[in-house]
Amino acid sequence: MNTTFIAMGVALLAGIGLVVTVGVFSLLSGAFHFLFAKPRFTILKSKTDSNGFAFSLKWNSSREPAKFDSIRLRLYNPFSTPTQVDVTRTFDAASSSFARDLDFGKNLEQLLAACNHESASVEVEMGASKDALVHHFMFKAEKFKAMVESATGDADKFNEDHTLNYAKPLYHTPKRSFIAEPLPASNKALKISSNPEFAGAFAGSGGDAAAVENFAVSKVWIEPGCIVCDACEAIFPEVFEVTDDSCIIRPGAPLDNGILVEEAAEACPVEVIKFTKA
């Protein structure tokens, strides 16, 4: 009897311990994300005249793939005039950390001039129109104005420091033995014996010569480490979209052509394309 109670007590404590551990880990992970993985908006020094506004945005693009292409500045000034100033600018979209130096016209002068009331605030809205994503950053208006006036670092330097350098190949490209359409960059013709179009080329080779039937996949995804070589998009553009710094699976991508997915996965020099058969 006593032994049973002790065993039940130990099991109960172990269960509680497990729940507490999982809870602590998830709290720590949430806190880490809140503190370190949040998008970071920084005001830079504009190189243009008094209507210029320069800024940078850093965010975790592998976790949140998006192409940001607009910025909106909104002043809320309930106890003074003007009560609101609202100005939006669009720019060439960027899918990784970037900076821009834009002309905001007279509205910026008007906005900064109205920043002196202590109850006023400025909201910065960074938008990715194609990805339906918006990040908001709120500032006390006085602080916003002070940040503009004391900003250092310019957009060109930021972009120079944060441009991904694709010139040096960091990865060894494994040799492959399959065929696809010649890739646009290298013009290399690749062969794959499972592709019915090229199966004949392998006949009599003693290898995997027979064409296989096509198959569907239930899931295809990209693991971290893409070197944006464009091979997958060249092979199956309906499924793979290569962005500035990674590759994503297009929303609603067709999953019924497993051979092409497999071909792209095999063409990937760093083997980050994964899929499961349906």
Ligand code: SF4
């Ligand atoms: S083939 Fe691989 S490395 Fe190249 S773009 Fe596609 S996922 Fe990235």
